[in-house]
Amino acid sequence: MTKTTVYHIPVCPFCQRLEILLSLKGRRNAVNFHVIDMTQPRPDWLLAKTQGTTALPILETEDGRILKESMVLLEYLEDIYPGRRVAQHDPYRHAVENMLSRMEGDFCTQGYLYLLNQDTTRRDSLRKGVLEQYSRINRFLNEHSPSGPFLFEEFGLAETVFTPLFMRFWFLEYYEGFELPDEEKFARVRRWRDACLLHPAARQVTKEEIIKIYYDYSKGAGNGALLPGRRRSSFAFEPDWRMRPWPPQNKYEESATDEALGLIT
Amino acid sequence: MTKTTVYHIPVCPFCQRLEILLSLKGRRNAVNFHVIDMTQPRPDWLLAKTQGTTALPILETEDGRILKESMVLLEYLEDIYPGRRVAQHDPYRHAVENMLSRMEGDFCTQGYLYLLNQDTTRRDSLRKGVLEQYSRINRFLNEHSPSGPFLFEEFGLAETVFTPLFMRFWFLEYYEGFELPDEEKFARVRRWRDACLLHPAARQVTKEEIIKIYYDYSKGAGNGALLPGRRRSSFAFEPDWRMRPWPPQNKYEESATDEALGLIT
Numbered sequence: 348m349t350k351t352t353v354y355h356i357p358v359c360p361f362c363q364r365l366e367i368l369l370s371l372k373g374r375r376n377a378v379n380f381h382v383i384d385m386t387q388p389r390p391d392w393l394l395a396k397t398q399g400t401t402a403l404p405i406l407e408t409e410d411g412r413i414l415k416e417s418m419v420l421l422e423y424l425e426d427i428y429p430g431r432r433v434a435q436h437d438p439y440r441h442a443v444e445n446m447l448s449r450m451e452g453d454f455c456t457q458g459y460l461y462l463l464n465q466d467t468t469r470r471d472s473l474r475k476g477v478l479e480q481y482s483r484i485n486r487f488l489n490e491h492s493p494s495g496p497f498l499f500e501e502f503g504l505a506e507t508v509f510t511p512l513f514m515r516f517w518f519l520e521y522y523e524g525f526e527l528p529d530e531e532k533f534a535r536v537r538r539w540r541d542a543c544l545l546h547p548a549a550r551q552v553t554k555e556e557i558i559k560i561y562y563d564y565s566k567g568a569g570n571g572a573l574l575p576g577r578r579r580s581s582f583a584f585e586p587d588w589r590m591r592p593w594p595p596q597n598k599y600e601e602s603a604t605d606e607a608l609g610l611i612t
Numbered sequence: 613m614t615k616t617t618v619y620h621i622p623v624c625p626f627c628q629r630l631e632i633l634l635s636l637k638g639r640r641n642a643v644n645f646h647v648i649d650m651t652q653p654r655p656d657w658l659l660a661k662t663q664g665t666t667a668l669p670i671l672e673t674e675d676g677r678i679l680k681e682s683m684v685l686l687e688y689l690e691d692i693y694p695g696r697r698v699a700q701h702d703p704y705r706h707a708v709e710n711m712l713s714r715m716e717g718d719f720c721t722q723g724y725l726y727l728l729n730q731d732t733t734r735r736d737s738l739r740k741g742v743l744e745q746y747s748r749i750n751r752f753l754n755e756h757s758p759s760g761p762f763l764f765e766e767f768g769l770a771e772t773v774f775t776p777l778f779m780r781f782w783f784l785e786y787y788e789g790f791e792l793p794d795e796e797k798f799a800r801v802r803r804w805r806d807a808c809l810l811h812p813a814a815r816q817v818t819k820e821e822i823i824k825i826y827y828d829y830s831k832g833a834g835n836g837a838l839l840p841g842r843r844r845s846s847f848a849f850e851p852d853w854r855m856r857p858w859p860p861q862n863k864y865e866e867s868a869t870d871e872a873l874g875l876i877t
Contacts, residue, residue, distance in 0.1 A: 414704070414708070414711065415711060449683070
């Protein structure tokens with residue numbers, strides 16, 4: 348028997364969820380986090396574990412069985428470790444947090460589509476798509492938790508699910524100039540987001556790291572793919588992101604080289 | 613305090629999930645099922661409960677609070693009623709059934725797209741799309757439950773989630789001539805599907821009812837919408853589907869009238 352292991356990409360929001368949940372439970376060190384380099388083909392030993400699928404995170408139990416999908420893994424980690432219960436016990440409250448958590452898929456998709464977009468004529472409709480997602484969450488919070496800031500008394504399951512996405516969406520501020528408008532219809536979700544971003548359990552990544560590492564997404568290349576004329580992905584582990592300059596913000600006008608991004612020194 | 617109430621469309625697969633779960637728990641009569649006519653605009657009293665959304669089922673708790681989404685409602689009903697536990701207790705097993713259950717969205721989408729399609733040139737790719745979904749479930753079952761027929765010992769949560777879709781896909785047999793090929797790569801999912809379809813807890817609808825009521829979907833009109841030249845939807849409650857003839861199968865050549873469908877007598 349070895350320790351429970353999570354194979355993950357450190358900057359990935361779905362992986363960060365697991366780290367946040369474990370932090371809330373005071374169990375961050377109960378799990379071995381094994382880092383995978385997204386810019387390299389998945390190693391054979393990993394593909395053998397996943398039966399060929401490439402999505403991460405995956406979890407390997409102490410006796411070598413494999414589980415996948417962050418939402419499934421959150422529940423599994425909650426179940427196997429004692430400590431503070433992050434999800435609600437009461438059936439009604441748990442249903443409410445589940446309803447909110449299930450909005451994460453569309454929220455994530457809209458934000459990533461906006462970042463990946465290369466067509467200036469689509470920017471406005473993509474911005475509206477993201478705003479509609481925020482507005483939908485705002486309505487939900489106004490219905491179920493008008494006073495807030497969190498859905499319930501404490502940072503819980505829904506906050507664990509959404510906070511990594513709120514952090515990733517810093518890339519929309521930087522590369523698209525996106526800001527949540529200062530309007531009443533976003534007031535409640537803004538209060539929620541801001542409280543989530545301040546929570547000490549969600550400090551695994553920084554804005555600077557996200558901006559630098561997601562540069563290639565802003566130019567249309569996802570999942571560690573290489574852009575034309577480039578030899579290194581912005582997801583490369585070396586040189587460390589802290590040593591690289593901030594990338595250019597004008598994604599529609601400029602394509603930065605490896606050298607300009609500090610990827611080749 | 614009144615009884616827990618589910619507002620539902622009887623032939624809807626997401627609603628049937630709740631009925632199956634309650635049947636497995638021996639609690640079918642604990643919940644009041646209130647039938648909504650999909651061919652009429654949602655009544656104002658219902659929209660007041662849902663805050664304007666139209667998707668069903670929704671659940672109203674004994675003290676008048678509203679919950680939505682079949683996957684959330686399944687867990688809620690499991691939690692509030694004693695009786696046989698349908699979901700697995702063991703964290704690993706529960707994670708496995710969750711992984712399988714989460715495949716339901718793509719499975720459902722592919723099947724409905726195929727049924728709704730009106731373009732003969734797309735039939736082959738849509739058929740392949742549905743087959744890929746079956747194949748994916750086949751691989752999952754071979755990995756986690758090679759002997760079967762069910763994922764675990766008994767008809768459980770994943771079966772509750774998928775069986776209504778297996779039943780709905782009878783409409784693909786009828787309107788598209790779709791059959792799961794007699795090949796090894798579908799053998800395990802076929803065994804699962806067939807065992808699901810035989811289970812006594814999943815007898816809320818029949819093949820004949822599904823074929824007749826989904827006729828308009830086969831012609832491209834979903835959610836009770838009216839087709840050109842028609843005055844009544846195939847989802848109408850009257851005349852009762854038992855009194856109507858079987859619809860024509862050749863969806864790409866013929867558009868049946870209200871009279872031919874037995875909707876106007």
